[in-house]
Amino acid sequence: MTQLGFNTEDYQTFLTGRQEPEWVTAQRTSAWQQFSDQAWPTRREEEWMRTDIRLFNLDKFSIPTVAGTDGIDAIVPLLSEGVELGGTVHSHNGVCVTDTMDEDLKQKGVIFGSLDSLVSDHSELLKGILLEKAFDREDRFAALHAACWTGGQFLYVPRGVHVEKPFHVLSSLSDGGVDLGHTIVILEDGASAALLSETARASEDAESLHCGAIELLVGDRANLRYVNLQNWGQRVWHFARQKAVVGRDAQLQWTSAAMGSRVSKVNQHVVLDGEGARSQMNGVLFTENKQHLSYHTQQYHKKANCHSDFLYKTALQDKSHTVWRGMIKVDEGAQQTDGYQRNDNLLLSNNARADSIPGLEIEADDVRCTHGSTSGKVDEEMIYYAQCRGFTRMEAMRLIVTGFFQQIFDRITIDSVRDALGLAIARRVRDYE
Amino acid sequence: MKHVLTIENLQVSVEGKPILRGVDLEIKHGETHALMGPNGSGKSTLGQAVMGHPKYEVTGGSITLDGEALLEMEPDERARAGVFMAFQRPVAIPGVKMADFLRHSTTNVRNPERKEGEDLIPMKDFRRELKEKMEQLQMDMEFARRYVNDGFSGGEMKRAEILQLAMLQPKFAILDETDSGLDADAVRLASESIADIGREKMGLLIITHHDKLLVHNPPEFTHVMLGGRLVETGGSELAEELHSNGYERIRAAYPEAEAENAAMAGQ
Numbered sequence: 001m002t003q004l005g006f007n008t009e010d011y012q013t014f015l016t017g018r019q020e021p022e023w024v025t026a027q028r029t030s031a032w033q034q035f036s037d038q039a040w041p042t043r044r045e046e047e048w049m050r051t052d053i054r055l056f057n058l059d060k061f062s063i064p065t066v067a068g069t070d071g072i073d074a075i076v077p078l079l080s081e082g083v084e085l086g087g088t089v090h091s092h093n094g095v096c097v098t099d100t101m102d103e104d105l106k107q108k109g110v111i112f113g114s115l116d117s118l119v120s121d122h123s124e125l126l127k128g129i130l131l132e133k134a135f136d137r138e139d140r141f142a143a144l145h146a147a148c149w150t151g152g153q154f155l156y157v158p159r160g161v162h163v164e165k166p167f168h169v170l171s172s173l174s175d176g177g178v179d180l181g182h183t184i185v186i187l188e189d190g191a192s193a194a195l196l197s198e199t200a201r202a203s204e205d206a207e208s209l210h211c212g213a214i215e216l217l218v219g220d221r222a223n224l225r226y227v228n229l230q231n232w233g234q235r236v237w238h239f240a241r242q243k244a245v246v247g248r249d250a251q252l253q254w255t256s257a258a259m260g261s262r263v264s265k266v267n268q269h270v271v272l273d274g275e276g277a278r279s280q281m282n283g284v285l286f287t288e289n290k291q292h293l294s295y296h297t298q299q300y301h302k303k304a305n306c307h308s309d310f311l312y313k314t315a316l317q318d319k320s321h322t323v324w325r326g327m328i329k330v331d332e333g334a335q336q337t338d339g340y341q342r343n344d345n346l347l348l349s350n351n352a353r354a355d356s357i358p359g360l361e362i363e364a365d366d367v368r369c370t371h372g373s374t375s376g377k378v379d380e381e382m383i384y385y386a387q388c389r390g391f392t393r394m395e396a397m398r399l400i401v402t403g404f405f406q407q408i409f410d411r412i413t414i415d416s417v418r419d420a421l422g423l424a425i426a427r428r429v430r431d432y433e
Numbered sequence: 434m435k436h437v438l439t440i441e442n443l444q445v446s447v448e449g450k451p452i453l454r455g456v457d458l459e460i461k462h463g464e465t466h467a468l469m470g471p472n473g474s475g476k477s478t479l480g481q482a483v484m485g486h487p488k489y490e491v492t493g494g495s496i497t498l499d500g501e502a503l504l505e506m507e508p509d510e511r512a513r514a515g516v517f518m519a520f521q522r523p524v525a526i527p528g529v530k531m532a533d534f535l536r537h538s539t540t541n542v543r544n545p546e547r548k549e550g551e552d553l554i555p556m557k558d559f560r561r562e563l564k565e566k567m568e569q570l571q572m573d574m575e576f577a578r579r580y581v582n583d584g585f586s587g588g589e590m591k592r593a594e595i596l597q598l599a600m601l602q603p604k605f606a607i608l609d610e611t612d613s614g615l616d617a618d619a620v621r622l623a624s625e626s627i628a629d630i631g632r633e634k635m636g637l638l639i640i641t642h643h644d645k646l647l648v649h650n651p652p653e654f655t656h657v658m659l660g661g662r663l664v665e666t667g668g669s670e671l672a673e674e675l676h677s678n679g680y681e682r683i684r685a686a687y688p689e690a691e692a693e694n695a696a697m698a699g700q
């Protein structure tokens with residue numbers, strides 16, 4: 001098959017080839033219309049003010065169609081090591097290459113696999129939900145995703161079913177690759193599951209594109225632990241919309257780690273949509289060279305008695321730049337809200353920059369919302385103290401940076417995840433005088 | 434050959450301001466020295482200079498360990514060479530567990546040639562040894578799981594410093610007010626532990642304003658610092674005298690050093 005560009009003619013070919021349920025095609029077509037009408041966001045817009053995408057050129061890429069195995073041997077997952085998994089999906093350059101799942105989970109009605117095929121198999125289940133319940137088609141990237149998504153993953157856990165073994169998702173890219181993967185998780189009332197999702201690169205200098213979305217639907221009293229490690233190469237454009245809707249007395253623990261990409265622009269929203277819902281968002285960001293990672297997060301308290309906790313920690317090397325804009329939004333009826341957000345930045349070089357912008361938007365009157373942020377350099381006194389105990393300067397730096405993230409590692413209940421993140425970070429720390 | 438730490442005509446400035454104005458001191462392995470002197474006279478500065486704190490600029494003189502120039506070494510190389518200081522104000526390292534910190538540091542100090550990334554001492558052996566040392570210091574094992582000095586009480590910090598001394602077994606140890614901030618029972622325990630760990634097994638330089646530590650660790654030598662100089666040296670009776678009578682006699686006897694001390698404090 002020839003490569004398909006992001007133009008109307010090729011898009012028709014793509015659509016025809018998909019053979020999807022009618023409602024999916026209709027959804028795609030409407031999104032494509034929006035994509036065609038809209039312009040890319042510019043720095044005049046608040047969300048994009050600090051993020052420069054002038055060098056981004058979609059014409060360098062094409063719509064993923066067939067699974068290439070180019071570079072696939074170089075892909076090494078980090079999160080699944082030593083973990084007994086309930087299932088795994090691997091997609092490479094936007095197309096599913098492996099898709100496995102435990103037989104006995106199937107018997108219990110659990111669905112897990114590539115969204116590509118499952119969207120037709122479970123059309124009735126997904127209709128009205130996919131790209132509707134936890135997705136905002138706000139800008140041209142969102143429209144592009146909604147129109148052109150491929151690969152992706154779908155996890156469904158029926159009412160009251162508890163799945164102990166984590167599921168694993170690996171998305172990888174090689175040079176020129178495009179990943180428009182869509183992840184959708186539906187936990188019915190009282191269900192519980194854990195999903196470990198990670199991205200990987202065939203080589204550090206592969207120039208590729210990810211424009212993805214995540215939808216997490218956590219039913220009443222359900223419990224989801226979701227880990228998301230963004231470990232693309234440093235020439236990847238990463239645009240993502242991630243949203244969770246958490247039901248009554250349900251719990252979501254969402255841990256994000258981001259180390260890769262050239263430019264990241266991520267919107268991460270949690271909606272507390274039922275009384276007593278609880279969310280915990282943990283973030284670990286480590287940037288270097290000229291990386292630019294921009295996170296726009298929201299904890300949206302729609303109902304009363306909900307609890308949201310947010311802690312993002314960032315360490316920056318070289319000339320890298322991070323942006324965090326956080327918002328706790330509390331609706332009028334959401335009394336007894338307990339909301340917390342905090343962002344700590346550790347600057348490992350003089351040229352790194354962290355913009356940290358917390359925000360509150362509160363309509364209810366009986367709430368407790370607190371926020372804070374800190375930015376600072378590694379304390380030379382700490383380095384000296386460790387050196388006096390025999391640590392080399394480099395070892396001391398690693399120690400201090402790892403310690404900086406420990407507060408988040410302490411919250412991660414899955415050992416493999418904690419170890420993988422700790423190791424990946426420690427490896428990256430370099431020395432600065 | 435007995436190890437020897439030699440400080441000659443040491444001059445140290447902080448932020449361009451002279452603090453030590455020519456200090457001479459020789460400590461032989463196995464000896465206990467007391468270093469006394471009024472607040473701000475430069476005692477901690479001497480310790481920091483021996484360890485190599487980057488803010489303490491050595492403007493003259495030398496420090497050698499068995500003839501090797503310490504001043505040319507990084508602080509970690511000094512630690513690996515066998516020099517230790519229990520800090521007057523230890524630094525907290527949030528997120529780093531005491532046990533992990535100590536395991537790494539013990540490994541490095543015991544294997545001075547160890548390269549980064551090489552194996553640490555086996556967990557089992559380390560745990561056993563740590564447990565034993567903590568029991569001696571009547572420290573709860575839970576303590577090892579806390580973050581280094583993070584939220585420690587004054588007394589806990591000092592005990593943690595003694596624990597590190599016990600694990601690292603240096604050739605020379607400077608104990609900078611390791612007895613301050615401890616309650617009466619804790620001071621006795623600390624004094625006994627230090628005697629047990631270090632006396633005659635190390636060269637000790639004990640900086641103190643109290644006498645408890647010295648009762649258990651009677652010094653062969655007592656040095657008095659004033660205005661960045663060691664103005665007098667005597668035996669343990671000098672420590673006793675200063676402890677009972679204060680520094681009036683010293684101040685009067687060395688008006689020049691006293692003037693410098695006052696000037697330093699006034700700055």
Ligand SMILES: Nc1ncnc2c1ncn2[C@@H]1O[C@H](COP(=O)(O)OP(=O)(O)OP(=O)(O)O)[C@@H](O)[C@H]1O
Pocket residue numbers: 447448452470471472473474475476477478479488521697698
């Ligand atoms: N890091 C520093 N920055 C600025 N000034 C310093 C620093 N360290 C020491 N000084 C100054 O040097 C002088 C000596 O201080 P030092 O801490 O050595 O005194 P000390 O004898 O240990 O006193 P104390 O008995 O109060 O502990 C003081 O005037 C002090 O303010």
Ligand SMILES: [Mg+2]
Pocket residue numbers: 476477478521609
């Ligand atoms: Mg002092």
